[in-house]
Amino acid sequence: MADTYEEEEYNAHFSGSTLRRILELLRPHWRWTLGFLLTVAATAGLDALFTYISAHIIDDGILARDRDALIRLMALYGGLQVVQAGLVFGFIYLVSMLGERIRYDLRKTLFNHIQDLSLAYFNQTPVGWMMARVTSDTERVGGMVTWGLLDIVWAIVNITSAAVFMFIINWRLALIVLIMVPILVVIAAQFRKKILVEFRAARKLNSRITAAFNENITGVRVVKALGREDENIGEFSLLTSQMYQASYRAAWLSALFLPVVQIISALALGAIIYYGGVQAHLGFITIGGIQAFVSYVTFMMWPVQDLARVYAELQHAIASAERIFSLSDAVPEVHDRPSAIDPGNLHGEIEFDHVDFYYEDKKPVLTDFSLRVQAGETIALVGPTGGGKTTIVNLLCRFFEPKSGVIRISGRDYTDLTLHAIQSRVGIVLQTPHLFSGTLRENIRYGRLDATDAEIEEAARLAGAHDFIVTLEKGYDQDVGEGGNLLSTGQKQLVSLARAVLAQPEIFIMDEATSSVDTLTEALIQKGMHTLMEGRTSFIIAHRLSTIKRADRILVIEAGRIAEMGTHAELLRQGGRYYHLYTQQFRRQLEEEYAI
Ligand SMILES: Nc1ncnc2c1ncn2[C@@H]1O[C@H](COP(=O)(O)OP(=O)(O)OP(=O)(O)O)[C@@H](O)[C@H]1O
Ligand SMILES: [Mg+2]
Incomplete structure (x- = not known):
């Protein structure tokens, strides 16, 4: 074709x-x-x-x-x-x-x-x-x-x-x-x-x-x-x-x-x-x-x-x-406004203020979505497929802009900021992480181009990637292949985490992988994530009970709205959607974890 x-x-x-x-x-x-x-x-x-x-x-x-x-x-x-x-x-x-x-x-x-x-x-x-x-x-x-x-x-x-x-x-x-x-x-x-x-x-x-x-x-x-x-x-x-x-x-x-x-x-x-x-x-x-x-x-x-x-x-x-x-001639839909600025420092306080959003097909995805997140807070997004979780983080990264309503970072409407100001402060690890052909070192350095080799190793250590990298024949100089296809999914996530650690973002976003990785890698990924979540505003699209439990707040996203919000304990007590999700999905995970 x-x-x-x-x-x-x-x-x-x-x-x-x-x-x-x-x-x-x-x-x-x-x-x-x-x-x-x-x-x-x-x-x-x-x-x-x-x-x-x-x-x-x-x-x-x-x-x-x-x-x-x-x-x-x-x-x-x-x-x-x-x-x-x-x-x-x-x-x-x-x-x-x-x-x-x-x-x-x-x-x-x-x-x-x-x-x-x-x-x-x-x-x-x-x-x-x-x-x-x-x-x-x-x-x-x-x-x-x-x-x-x-x-x-x-x-x-x-x-x-x-x-x-x-x-x-x-x-x-x-x-x-x-x-x-x-x-x-x-x-x-x-x-x-x-x-x-x-x-x-x-x-x-x-x-x-x-x-x-x-x-x-x-x-x-x-x-x-x-x-x-x-x-x-x-x-x-x-x-x-x-x-x-x-x-x-x-x-x-x-x-x-x-x-x-x-x-x-x-x-x-x-x-x-x-x-x-x-x-x-x-x-x-x-x-x-x-x-x-x-x-x-x-x-x-x-x-x-x-x-x-x-x-x-x-x-x-x-x-x-x-x-x-x-x-x-195609004009980028999302672009810097003429008066956009980079204020130098932004802390990770985020607000979605009555945000509406839809993709090209005009089918509403988020409707009147409001959320206030303190700097340093960890938010777990859970909910049924197609509910709008990825859309929320896409908007936050300003890959797309709200159709109406405002998103504020550090109290400023984020369309008043330059794209660079926002995107350089957001570290994101995708569900299917993408690496570029090149060495592991180069891929991690992508997070911050002026990083030294020592800093790269330090980041890899914090992210839990160091251990598997040193077992490779050429270590940090190992080639990852096109799109990173010489590495496993779990390894790619570890490298992406190391990249995010190196970038020292103020806001950390992760779309947890649903695909199963071996338990050891899984544990490493969890550890790396927790390192990154430490002290920064984090949005985790979570599939793992351990992540969800750690979150300061859990948002159950359903049909573009916050259906429920609270901590793990609060939501369980409510006996609503989260409770059902928990009993159906996470209990099984829990049992598996205990079984190991
Ligand atoms: N690029 C796109 N173009 C058009 N519609 C989209 C696009 N991405 C998502 N949608 C639609 O928006 C809605 C929300 O999708 P979204 O990807 O945010 O869901 P999700 O909660 O992340 O789901 P999942 O758990 O499966 O990842 C869905 O109805 C989906 O069909
Ligand atoms: Mg998604």
Whole structure:
């Protein structure tokens, strides 16, 4: 299914403003661009000039039997060839460098922008889609503004300068040839378009075939168990035969294209030779002139075809650019207000004041949610799945902002603070912790970049991660693999805890893992958590009875509201929801713990 994000429909239309924005990418590199355009134009112009000089070589040198003229013209021809060779080197070098610069600029812009986007954007946008923007779309746009532009300039200059020389030689013949150009362009463009449609259809079918293949193989047990083999084979052969049809049509059109172009230019050639012969008879054109025309017609086929190809590529590039710009224009929903400040010190007093919140679907998640937390207090959030626990901590970290109501930290509306002021003071350990590829040391240091190695070890010790780290072959220099996949979930949590300890946050948030880890690691995680909770405001989405019991207050969150609030003992006494939760879920845990 990797193709899903690639194969969106291209709106085959030219969008002037997008084209302008694409060209603006060249503005910072205008010197290089200018140099590149001039060298290409000069090279293409020289090409047409060579044919013109050959006409003179034939007429004034060979047919006139004038040895001096022959030598002079040959020297001119040779000299210009050397110049052209230099120009070719110049533009290939410039176009390659320019292409790399543009891709670099685009990728950097996109990457930086993605870092700034709010979580809300990531919610709505598949990661694969964003990846494709940064990789294949930047590639395509970079190619267009360089090699595509090269082809366009080349074709235009080549055709125009050839036209000029043809008019100089004989205007009647020139008119015949120039009628051919638009006809060829239109035919070539039509062919390209049709071939492209078939190719695209074939590619789409191909990705569906891959997906079907994948599903059938990975799900082979289910397929067999349900006796679905025959239906699946039927579906699959339908897809493959559709793909065959599309590829067949594309191949047929591709094969037809060149002969058609050739026949048209052969007709033009025939006309030139016949009409040129008549004109020569009347003394209006020389033999060299006719020869030049024959060359011009033969060579003109290529730039014309190039134009048709570039036209098709340009449409793709515009579609790519539109997607790139849609990403780079996305405004982060959560951003610093112009007057936002970082007050330097914040203590962890937190207040949710009549907060309402919903995600994109507008289905209310938190309604009129109010809560006051003293600095240093530990809050345990418990409750049924989907109740809104993660949402509460997401709001607290300001990954999202309340739709109405206010969240205050240290008595200040937190939208008056910079995002950095808040997020640098919050340490968060996720349910499924994320590590970056790199060493353990680097991953812990992520919590505070200027930490020394000794501080990192100290943090790991406090978090309970040190013991397992030193048993590893390379210790702190062990690589954790992509996303930390060389470590177990429990180990990853320990490393995340160490990272949070190092950061010395004023507010600590943890989404306790529900997945079972071995009892030893479990105990280490608990110890690390307690170290962190010590003396700082903590929000723990708790699944472990031991954590819950330790909390100063337990909040039972249900349907976005605080259903019950109090200490463990108080809530048990009430005999309400918490009591039920306790008797159903935690009693079992308790029994397990005693059983060990
Ligand atoms: N990113 C999101 N986009 C849209 N709706 C969401 C999103 N995240 C959560 N929700 C919805 O908001 C509600 C609260 O979800 P939340 O994740 O806060 O629950 P939770 O209490 O953390 O549940 P759990 O115990 O399963 O983690 C649910 O109805 C959920 O469907
Ligand atoms: Mg959750």
